[in-house]
Amino acid sequence: MTGGSFRREQLTKKVALYFLLVTAALVFLIPYIWTVSSSLKPEQDIFSKDMSLLPSSFEWQNYVDAWTDWPLGTWLKTSIIVAVIETFSVVFTAVLAGYAFARLRFWGRDTLFLMYLGAMMIPIQVTIIPSFVIITRLNLVDTYMGIASIRLVQFFGVFLIRQFFMNLPAELEDAARIDGCNRIRILVQIFIPLSGPALTALSIFAFTAAWNDFLWPLVAVTRPEVYTVQIGLATMKGEVIRWGPMLAATALSALPVLIMYLALQRYFTQGITMTGLKG
Amino acid sequence: MRKTIAERELPAPRAAPVGILRGLRAYFRQEQARYGTLFVLPTLAFFLIFIVFPLGFSLYMSFLDWHPVRGDPEFVGIENYVELLGDKTFVKTVVNTLVLTFGVVAITVVGALALAMALNQGLRGTAVFRGVFYSPVVTSLIATGLVFLWLFDPQFGPINQLLKSFGITGPGWASSLKWALPTMILTFSWREIGYFVVVYLAGLQGIPVSLREAAAIDGAGSWGQFRHVTWPLLWPTTFFVLIMGVIRATQYSFGMIYVMTAGGPVDSTNVVVLYLYQQAFELFRMGYASAIAYVLFVIVFAISMIQYKFAGRLVDY
Numbered sequence: 001m002t003g004g005s006f007r008r009e010q011l012t013k014k015v016a017l018y019f020l021l022v023t024a025a026l027v028f029l030i031p032y033i034w035t036v037s038s039s040l041k042p043e044q045d046i047f048s049k050d051m052s053l054l055p056s057s058f059e060w061q062n063y064v065d066a067w068t069d070w071p072l073g074t075w076l077k078t079s080i081i082v083a084v085i086e087t088f089s090v091v092f093t094a095v096l097a098g099y100a101f102a103r104l105r106f107w108g109r110d111t112l113f114l115m116y117l118g119a120m121m122i123p124i125q126v127t128i129i130p131s132f133v134i135i136t137r138l139n140l141v142d143t144y145m146g147i148a149s150i151r152l153v154q155f156f157g158v159f160l161i162r163q164f165f166m167n168l169p170a171e172l173e174d175a176a177r178i179d180g181c182n183r184i185r186i187l188v189q190i191f192i193p194l195s196g197p198a199l200t201a202l203s204i205f206a207f208t209a210a211w212n213d214f215l216w217p218l219v220a221v222t223r224p225e226v227y228t229v230q231i232g233l234a235t236m237k238g239e240v241i242r243w244g245p246m247l248a249a250t251a252l253s254a255l256p257v258l259i260m261y262l263a264l265q266r267y268f269t270q271g272i273t274m275t276g277l278k279g
Numbered sequence: 280m281r282k283t284i285a286e287r288e289l290p291a292p293r294a295a296p297v298g299i300l301r302g303l304r305a306y307f308r309q310e311q312a313r314y315g316t317l318f319v320l321p322t323l324a325f326f327l328i329f330i331v332f333p334l335g336f337s338l339y340m341s342f343l344d345w346h347p348v349r350g351d352p353e354f355v356g357i358e359n360y361v362e363l364l365g366d367k368t369f370v371k372t373v374v375n376t377l378v379l380t381f382g383v384v385a386i387t388v389v390g391a392l393a394l395a396m397a398l399n400q401g402l403r404g405t406a407v408f409r410g411v412f413y414s415p416v417v418t419s420l421i422a423t424g425l426v427f428l429w430l431f432d433p434q435f436g437p438i439n440q441l442l443k444s445f446g447i448t449g450p451g452w453a454s455s456l457k458w459a460l461p462t463m464i465l466t467f468s469w470r471e472i473g474y475f476v477v478v479y480l481a482g483l484q485g486i487p488v489s490l491r492e493a494a495a496i497d498g499a500g501s502w503g504q505f506r507h508v509t510w511p512l513l514w515p516t517t518f519f520v521l522i523m524g525v526i527r528a529t530q531y532s533f534g535m536i537y538v539m540t541a542g543g544p545v546d547s548t549n550v551v552v553l554y555l556y557q558q559a560f561e562l563f564r565m566g567y568a569s570a571i572a573y574v575l576f577v578i579v580f581a582i583s584m585i586q587y588k589f590a591g592r593l594v595d596y
Contacts, residue, residue, distance in 0.1 A: 125552045128333075
C-alpha cells in the first residue's frame with residue numbers, strides 16, 4: 001500500500017464517520033429544535049404546509065397562553081418541591097447506608113446488601129398497588145410527601161455511594177479513629193468532603209428521576225392543585241390539542257433538567273460508568 | 280477491598296446466644312455494630328414498608344376479588360390467574376410488550392454500537408456528539424411522547440409533510456392500527472439509544488488497542504477486526520445492554536404510551552404495565568391487577584437474576 005492511497009483511505013474513512021455522526025446528531029437534535037421553533041410560531045404557522053424551521057415572526061403568545069390557560073406555575077412548583085425532597089432524602093439515606101455497608105461490620109450486613117441489590121431489580125409496577133394502599137391509609141394522597149414517599153430511598157444510590165466509599169483509602173479513617181472521632185464526625189468531616197463527584201452524580205440522578213417520574217404521581221395525585229408538571233402536561237392533551245401552548249409547556253417542562261445536563265454533563269453519565277458495567 | 284484497623288482485629292459481631300436482652304446489649308456495645316445498625320435504619324425502614332410489605336401484600340391481593348368502590352375483598356384463590364390466561368387483552372398486551380421490546384432492543388443495539396464505535400475513533404468533537412446523543416435520555420417520556428405525537432401527526436406533522444414533498448402519502452402513525460406500535464418503537468428507540476451509546480463506549484474503551492492492531496498485522500481488515508476482536512470482546516457489554524434494554528423497554532415505556540395513544544387504537548399499543556394500571560386505577564380491580572403485577576415481577580426478576588449471575592463476567596475480559 002503506498003502512502004498516498006493510505007492517506008486517501010484514512011480521509012475517506014474520516015468523512016464517512018463524520019457523515020454518520022452528523023446525521024445521527026441531526027436525528028437527535030431536530031425534535032428539540034422543532035419543538036422550540038413551533039412553540040414560537042403563531043397558530044396558523046404551525047399548521048401551514050410549508051415547513052420552515054424558523055417562525056415567520058417570533059411569538060411568545062403560546063408561552064403566555066400555556067401559563068395563563070393552564071396552572072403551569074403550580075405544576076412546576078409541585079415538581080420542584082417534590083424533586084428537592086426526594087433528592088435530599090435519597091442522598092442523605094444513601095450516604096449513611098453506603099458508609100455502613102462500606103466501612104462497618106454489623107449483624108446481617110451482607111445479606112441486607114444483597115437484598116437491597118435485589119430491590120433495585122423489582123419493577124415499581126409490582127409494588128405500586130400496595131404502596132397506594134399505604135399512602136391512602138396514611139392520608140398522604142394529594143400531598144407532596146405522598147408523591148415523594150416511594151422514592152425517598154434509591155437502592156441504586158446506596159450501591160453507588162458504597163462503591164465510592166470502598167475505594168477511599170482506609171488510612172484516612174484509621175487516623176481519625178485514633179484521634180477519637182466518632183463515626184458521624186468521620187462521615188461529615190472526612191468522607192463527605194471527599195465525595196463531591198459521587199454526591200453530585202447521585203443528586204442529579206435523583207433529581208432527574210423525580211422530575212421525569214410519571215406513573216407514581218399519576219397514582220398518588222387526584223387534585224389538579226398538586227399535579228406535577230408531567231401529569232399536567234399529560235392532561236393538557238385534551239380532546240382537541242392546542243399544539244402551540246402544548247409545545248411551549250413541553251419545552252418549559254424539559255428546560256430545568258436540560259440546563260442542568262448542559263452544565264454538569266459528565267456527572268450524568270458517571271452513574272452508568274461507575275456502577276452499570278461493574279454491576 | 281482494603282480493611283480498616285478495626286475490621287482486621289474484630290471478628291464479625293454476632294448476638295450472644297444467651298438471653299435476647301443481654302445479647303442485644305452486648306451487640307450494641309460494639310462500636311461498629313451500633314453505628315452500622317443506626318446508619319442502615321432509614322433505608323431498612325423504607326425497605327420494609329415500600330418493598331417487603333408490598334411484595335407480600337400484592338401476592339395476597341392477587342388471590343382476592345377486591346373492588347374498593349364496591350365493597351369488601353373476597354378470597355377467590357387462583358381465580359385471577361386463571362382468568363388472566365383466558366384474557367385475550369392480557370395476551371395481546373404480552374405480545375405487544377414482546378414486539379416493542381424486541382424492536383427497541385434491536386434498533387438500540389445496532390444504533391448504539393455503530394455510534395459508539397464511531398465515537399471511539401478519537402475524532403475531534405467526540406464529546407459534543409456524545410452529549411447530543413445522550414440528551415434524550417434526560418428528557419421525560421411525557422415530553423418525548425408529546426413532541427413525537429406532533430412530529431408524527433398524520434395531517435400537519437413535519438414527518439408526513441416531508442414524505443409528501445417526495446410524493447409519498449405518509450401513514451396515520453400513532454392513530455393507525457398497523458403503524459401505532461412501530462411508532463412507539465421508533466419514539467422509544469430515539470430516547471434510549473444515547474444511554475446505550477454511553478454503555479458501549481465504556482465497553483469499547485476497555486478493549487486494548489493493541490489487540491486490534493495485532494489483528495491488523497495478521498491481515499484482518501476493518502470487518503475482520505470487528506468480527507473477530509471487537510464483537511467477541513464486547514459480548515459482556517452487549518449482554519448487559521440486552522438485559523437493560525429489556526428491563527427499560529418493559530417498564531419505562533409506560534408514560535410515553537399513556538400520553539401518545541393510551542394503548543389504542545383498539546389496544547394495538549397496549550402493554551402489560553399499562554394494562555396493569557388500567558385494571559388497578561381505572562377499573563379498580565385491585566386483585567386482578569395484583570395478579571398481573573406478580574406475573575410481571577416473576578418475569579423481570581428472572582431476567583435480572585440472569586444478569587446478576589453473569590455480572591461478574593462484565594468486569595474482566
